[in-house]
Amino acid sequence: MTLFMWILQALFIPVVSPLCIGVIKKVKAHLQNRQGASIFQPYRDLWKLFHKDEVISKDASWIFLFAPFIVFAVTVIIGLCIPLFSSFGQSSFFGDMLVIIYTLALATFFLALAGIDVGSAFGGFGSSREMTLSALAEGGFIFSLLTLSLIAGTTNVFGIASHASFLSGQYLIPVLLAFVGFFIVLLAETARFPFDNPATHLELTMIHEAMILEYSGKRLALMEWASSNKLVIFFALGANLFFPVGLASDMHIGALFLGMLLLLCKLLGFSLVIALIESSMAKFRFFRLPDLLLASFIFNAVAIGLIH
Amino acid sequence: MIESIVSQSGFFFLITLFVMGAFGSLFFHRNDTCANVWSSFFAISGSFFGVLFSSLTLLGGQELFFTFGKTPFFILAFSLHIDMLSSFFIFVISLIGLFCSIYGFGYVKHFYGKYSIGALGFLYNILLGSLLLVVTSSNALFFLIAWELMSISSYFLVVYDRNDPKNVKAGSLYLIMTYVGTAFIILAFLLAYKYTASFDFAVLKASAHLIPSSVKDLIFIFAMIGFGTKAGIIPFHIWLPAAHPAAPSHVSAIMSGVMIKTGIYMIIRLFLDVLQPIPLWWGEAVLIIGAVSSLLGVLYAMTEHDIKRLLAYHSIENIGIILLGIGSAMTFYTLGMPTLALLGLIAGLFHTLNHALFKSLLFLGAGSVIDQMHTKNMEEYGGLIKYMPVTAFTFLVGSMAISALPPLNGFFSEWLTYQALFQGINQLSFSLQWIFILATASLAFTGGLALTCFVKAFSAIFLARPRSVEVMHTKESSIPMQISMAVLASLTFIVGFFSSFLTHMFEKIGQSFTIFQTTSSFVSVSSDQHLQSASGFSFVSAPGLFLLFGIVLLCVFLGTRLLRYRKQKIACGNTWDCGTTLSPRMEITATGFARSIVLIFKNVLKPSIQQDVEYHDAESRYIPKSRAVTMRVENMYDIYFYRPLQKMIDGISLKSKVIQGGNVNVYISYIFLALIVALFIVL
Numbered sequence: 001m002t003l004f005m006w007i008l009q010a011l012f013i014p015v016v017s018p019l020c021i022g023v024i025k026k027v028k029a030h031l032q033n034r035q036g037a038s039i040f041q042p043y044r045d046l047w048k049l050f051h052k053d054e055v056i057s058k059d060a061s062w063i064f065l066f067a068p069f070i071v072f073a074v075t076v077i078i079g080l081c082i083p084l085f086s087s088f089g090q091s092s093f094f095g096d097m098l099v100i101i102y103t104l105a106l107a108t109f110f111l112a113l114a115g116i117d118v119g120s121a122f123g124g125f126g127s128s129r130e131m132t133l134s135a136l137a138e139g140g141f142i143f144s145l146l147t148l149s150l151i152a153g154t155t156n157v158f159g160i161a162s163h164a165s166f167l168s169g170q171y172l173i174p175v176l177l178a179f180v181g182f183f184i185v186l187l188a189e190t191a192r193f194p195f196d197n198p199a200t201h202l203e204l205t206m207i208h209e210a211m212i213l214e215y216s217g218k219r220l221a222l223m224e225w226a227s228s229n230k231l232v233i234f235f236a237l238g239a240n241l242f243f244p245v246g247l248a249s250d251m252h253i254g255a256l257f258l259g260m261l262l263l264l265c266k267l268l269g270f271s272l273v274i275a276l277i278e279s280s281m282a283k284f285r286f287f288r289l290p291d292l293l294l295a296s297f298i299f300n301a302v303a304i305g306l307i308h
Numbered sequence: 309m310i311e312s313i314v315s316q317s318g319f320f321f322l323i324t325l326f327v328m329g330a331f332g333s334l335f336f337h338r339n340d341t342c343a344n345v346w347s348s349f350f351a352i353s354g355s356f357f358g359v360l361f362s363s364l365t366l367l368g369g370q371e372l373f374f375t376f377g378k379t380p381f382f383i384l385a386f387s388l389h390i391d392m393l394s395s396f397f398i399f400v401i402s403l404i405g406l407f408c409s410i411y412g413f414g415y416v417k418h419f420y421g422k423y424s425i426g427a428l429g430f431l432y433n434i435l436l437g438s439l440l441l442v443v444t445s446s447n448a449l450f451f452l453i454a455w456e457l458m459s460i461s462s463y464f465l466v467v468y469d470r471n472d473p474k475n476v477k478a479g480s481l482y483l484i485m486t487y488v489g490t491a492f493i494i495l496a497f498l499l500a501y502k503y504t505a506s507f508d509f510a511v512l513k514a515s516a517h518l519i520p521s522s523v524k525d526l527i528f529i530f531a532m533i534g535f536g537t538k539a540g541i542i543p544f545h546i547w548l549p550a551a552h553p554a555a556p557s558h559v560s561a562i563m564s565g566v567m568i569k570t571g572i573y574m575i576i577r578l579f580l581d582v583l584q585p586i587p588l589w590w591g592e593a594v595l596i597i598g599a600v601s602s603l604l605g606v607l608y609a610m611t612e613h614d615i616k617r618l619l620a621y622h623s624i625e626n627i628g629i630i631l632l633g634i635g636s637a638m639t640f641y642t643l644g645m646p647t648l649a650l651l652g653l654i655a656g657l658f659h660t661l662n663h664a665l666f667k668s669l670l671f672l673g674a675g676s677v678i679d680q681m682h683t684k685n686m687e688e689y690g691g692l693i694k695y696m697p698v699t700a701f702t703f704l705v706g707s708m709a710i711s712a713l714p715p716l717n718g719f720f721s722e723w724l725t726y727q728a729l730f731q732g733i734n735q736l737s738f739s740l741q742w743i744f745i746l747a748t749a750s751l752a753f754t755g756g757l758a759l760t761c762f763v764k765a766f767s768a769i770f771l772a773r774p775r776s777v778e779v780m781h782t783k784e785s786s787i788p789m790q791i792s793m794a795v796l797a798s799l800t801f802i803v804g805f806f807s808s809f810l811t812h813m814f815e816k817i818g819q820s821f822t823i824f825q826t827t828s829s830f831v832s833v834s835s836d837q838h839l840q841s842a843s844g845f846s847f848v849s850a851p852g853l854f855l856l857f858g859i860v861l862l863c864v865f866l867g868t869r870l871l872r873y874r875k876q877k878i879a880c881g882n883t884w885d886c887g888t889t890l891s892p893r894m895e896i897t898a899t900g901f902a903r904s905i906v907l908i909f910k911n912v913l914k915p916s917i918q919q920d921v922e923y924h925d926a927e928s929r930y931i932p933k934s935r936a937v938t939m940r941v942e943n944m945y946d947i948y949f950y951r952p953l954q955k956m957i958d959g960i961s962l963k964s965k966v967i968q969g970g971n972v973n974v975y976i977s978y979i980f981l982a983l984i985v986a987l988f989i990v991l
Contacts, residue, residue: 061694103713222864
């Protein structure tokens with residue numbers, strides 16, 4: 001039965017993530033008075049890419065060839081390590097917040113290396129920007145989860161998720177502050193507005209797309225899939241750690257089903273918010289982004305100060 | 309067998325090996341090959357024996373206490389005390405010494421005929437031997453002798469490549485800084501001697517309560533300056549990025565991986581052992597120094613494009629991280645939380661071992677690259693991964709380890725440091741909490757910036773297309789060099805995998821301290837080999853992580869393989885070039901990569917940009933002949949601290965020159981006056 005939970009967790013994020021992207025794209029299209037592609041279009045895109053031939057630059061080394069597997073595998077690993085629809089710790093040994101944050105950094109590391117590996121000017125600058133932002137986001141990321149850990153008395157994300165009394169009484173303000181901080185990190189780490197424009201290609205400002213510019217075929221599919229997985233991972237973290245409502249607390253099929261349904265609703269909610277943000281605000285100038293990330297860090301530092 | 313190794317004669321034999329290596333290679337100095345074989349053989353066997361000796365001592369939990377010979381001075385005794393802490397440092401020194409010596413055997417070949425190999429072997433063996441004496445001596449004067457031996461031998465190794473005037477200058481800076489540091493250490497010991505009437509560490513410890521608290525504070529400040537200079541804390545670090553790059557690479561690895569740790573060793577020895585109990589502000593001061601050093605160290609590393617200077621700045625960063633562990637240990641113990649204090653100490657010691665491993669690995673990798681490229685400037689590298697695959701792979705592993713990426717060793721020691729700091733935030737009152745929040749923040753940002761810096765370093769050296777023609781002529785380094793890098797790289801995995809066992813070992817080392825004798829650490833090792841903090845605040849399982857990473861990676865890889873479509877082809881093409889021919893100048897450079905970070909932190913780093921344009925016609929100034937852009941990061945410590953200091957000393961010296969009249973009679977009257985004053989004071 002535990003094995004069943006493991007497999008369910010491992011598969012859930014890769015299965016659901018293209019749908020979230022599809023929803024975001026659909027909502028954005030509606031807001032722009034367009035019809036938009038079906039919300040299942042990302043699945044078709046992945047399927048198509050997996051069947052295409054690949055062109056690989058002759059300057060590429062094994063880093064470029066292996067990075068997609070590592071980046072994708074990391075998102076699956078994180079999917080196993082975080083509470084999705086249940087709060088009991090079937091993987092409590094891996095659910096440590098530092099493990100999650102630093103494992104995500106592992107993916108960023110290989111993504112950035114792959115971006116530089118082929119030696120195009122775009123990839124190099126994409127990597128530079130990505131690393132700059134992720135370095136500055138690290139403080140806010142660690143501190144936002146630390147705020148919750150201090151309240152819940154554990155750094156284990158399953159433990160945090162099973163702690164249900166965040167949104168009542170004395171902890172309301174710190175948790176809300178931490179959530180604001182976390183949400184800024186979410187936007188930065190998943191390359192969304194105002195940090196990056198996921199819809200653009202070949203703009204001088206692009207970050208994430210610049211790094212995967214040289215990929216094609218199967219490896220591009222993995223990279224795209226991994227980035228949508230990462231988006232869902234952050235959604236799930238935001239939803240289940242800050243608003244741990246409706247998570248199954250034991251191995252009951254009904255409870256699990258309800259948890260899954262609720263998670264889908266939460267993901268839908270986050271997707272709508274992201275789509276709204278992307279339709280209503282412009283991308284920031286690159287050198288204004290550090291201010292935003294430092295603000296995220298300061299929100300969290302204040303939140304920690306307010307806990308006692 | 310074990311008893312004969314773990315004994316006085318065992319240690320004597322260990323030192324003798326290095327002494328024989330030293331003088332033997334001096335004897336063979338006329339024949340380079342002979343000298344190299346001789347010195348490497350003894351350095352390798354000495355280090356190997358050191359590893360054996362220290363691991364047996366550590367596993368057996370024995371303490372050795374003995375005195376070599378007799379001296380005519382009653383305050384000086386060649387007494388050695390090898391307790392668990394000393395054994396641990398012997399272990400680190402010999403382990404790193406072992407791989408650096410194997411590497412050195414291959415590496416020094418390019419010095420043949422250029423410089424004396426005999427002298428190199430002599431100094432190298434003396435350095436290794438004196439390092440062992442530094443961490444074992446239990447008499448302050450004997451300690452200072454060993455300390456001086458270490459400093460002088462390392463000075464000569466820094467200026468070994470003496471044809472480059474930069475190296476000589478770096479050596480002088482190192483020598484001056486190290487003597488300033490030693491002066492403060494001597495002052496600290498003299499102050500302690502005044503109240504305890506002994507230079508023996510054991511006596512010092514027993515009578516530490518006799519020292520008045522204000523003098524104790526002074527001792528702390530002096531010792532912190534003295535040992536901090538050696539460890540490379542900011543602002544006493546200025547010698548480090550100059551001297552470490554100047555030495556031959558295997559010596560840089562020893563210096564960065566091990567020698568600066570002797571400063572850490574003495575900080576632990578004095579503040580957590582000899583001078584206990586200590587006031588609260590000492591721990592807080594060490595925490596703040598650690599936080600500042602780690603953050604500034606990594607920021608300065610970002611600005612570097614000299615590969616060895618970059619690594620040297622990362623040593624400053626990691627010393628900062630180690631001090632975060634030790635500082636929290638000092639703070640917690642004074643606050644009466646020994647379990648947390650032990651956790652901080654464990655974190656510090658674990659990171660000491662880890663940093664020694666991956667930093668020496670990175671320096672050895674850098675050495676291989678420099679050996680082939682004959683330049684330390686990363687901007688001229690590029691694409692080396694295709695020419696030096698083994699070096700590239702091991703350097704990648706080292707980069708991942710130093711960036712604390714799981715499941716490598718660096719992650720677990722930083723995890724432990726985080727746990728200590730988290731508990732500081734969790735359990736302390738508001739006023740004390742802020743220091744720990746600051747420390748955690750600096751550790752968090754340091755982690756992110758270190759990752760960025762190593763993406764920069766690895767990609768500038770090994771990835772993309774070659775940026776100079778030299779790259780085409782490079783080939784993989786020689787077998788001994790590859791072996792030592794490969795073994796060090798696999799050690800980062802192994803240490804990561806066995807992190808629970810090692811944490812348990814470090815707990816035992818901590819428990820050998822008088823103050824921790826009955827304490828068990830806040831983080832314990834459970835029966836199924838995962839680390840777990842008391843009260844279940846957090847846990848992590850290294851074998852579990854390895855298993856998870858392995859299985860998932862394999863599944864993803866095989867799964868994608870299965871998705872192979874029958875007619876699918878992989879074609880080889882050019883990188884997309886926007887229609888022009890891509891040249892190496894279009895790739896990102898190390899400087900370009902770090903530029904945005906440097907600009908974001910421009911208030912701290914003070915980057916300057918200077919444009920020099922030369923025109924064909926100076927009058928009209930339309931067509932430039934040549935353009936040069938110089939980007940620099942000012943050395944703030946030099947401008948705002950060392951230069952004014954130097955000016956002040958110069959001023960005082962000039963003023964005091966007045967009394968130097970050149971007349972003998974005047975000098976005699978000075979002597980007479982001094983005598984009278986001295987008599988007056990004494991009587």
